[in-house]
Amino acid sequence: MNGDPKEKYEMKKSDPMVRIQDLQKSFGDFTALHPLTLDIFAGEFLTFLGPSGCGKTTLLRMISGFEEPTGGTIYLDGVDVTSFPPHRRDVNQVFQSYALFPHLNVQENIEFGLKMKKISKSESKSRVEQAIQLIQLQGMERRKTTELSGGQKQRVAMARAIVCRPKVLLLDEPLSALDAQLRHQMQVELKRIQSQLGITFVFVTHDQEEALAMSDRILVMNRGSVEQIGTSFEIYHQPATPFVASFIGSSNRMAVIEMRSDEGKLKVRVDSGRWISLGKREEPKSGAKFILSVRPEGIEVVGEESKEESIEESIEGRVIQILFRGDQSHLFVRDLLGVEWRIAQSARQRPYRVGELIRFTITPLAAILIEERNKGG
Ligand SMILES: Nc1ncnc2c1ncn2[C@@H]1O[C@H](COP(=O)(O)OP(=O)(O)OP(=O)(O)O)[C@@H](O)[C@H]1O
Ligand SMILES: [Mg+2]
Structure with a gap:
């Protein structure tokens, strides 16, 4: 009806490529995935992030069809595929265990899916060449795949899936066996390929830095439940639960035991007994329990030349350990109440020494109040 191709494309983009409704999985008495509802959009790079055993692989395997759900529905591009076997779904999964064919060499492994799909010789050749460049092999x-290192096998597994150009590519920790440098190169290349080909990527990792760097959105999982879904920025700066705050990046966390609002400025007393000013902000609804979370970079060491007023609000402590991270250092500081703080120190500041007494302040905007959820059952 509407002939504008651009508009049609836009509409398609906003339709979910994968729709997951009330999906759940139990193994006997054990619940590996609590009911989950989630839309994954066409062309999106979505990451499942969470600690070992939280259900990432189980969820991925249900999308690809290798695991049968205990309940719920999966739609792929508008079609209910819940009862479809893997080969009838236009998805490819890169397995955590690679699952290469041992009797085939690198090239034959990568070509395998294309032969099954009856892709033309010339098209097949160019796709395989591009993929081999991507994985730098x-x-x-x-070479026989039995004669490859773990990281090389992992890359072949990824190339084998990418050449098939599925609607959805499911990648289960595809970079975990690579050294840091190759891993960073592959992250950049994978992102590039993904945006070039427009394939929807569902990516699994337990590496939070990798998740933050690569994803459009991240689904943070814990014990078979979703803790938060959001962009990298939201997950990092607005963690929805104490778990997210602790699992992603490092943070200083304290239980809030009292709040007071004074002329629109909020102050909280934390478990050590200390009052901390959070600047102008609304007092959250009472009744709930909160924790205060401050990232290391939300704390600033106060220089000797600082204004009187910031000295007044500042906390004094002794440096007990220094963690050098290259772009910045993290200072571990024990304050006079015995509380340990983790403070990021930028390269601009003079280096501090272990044993030194320093003063620091919390940037009010960087302090986040997170409601503690009661997790029953
Ligand atoms: N076939 C099975 N039978 C019984 N329990 C299972 C089975 N498969 C997985 N589980 C359990 O379900 C939970 C989720 O497993 P899953 O493999 O999805 O975790 P994961 O998040 O991928 O972990 P990892 O990061 O270690 O790969 C784990 O506690 C696991 O022991
Ligand atoms: Mg797994």
């Missing part, structure tokens, strides 16, 4: 095309 030029010259190793004839």
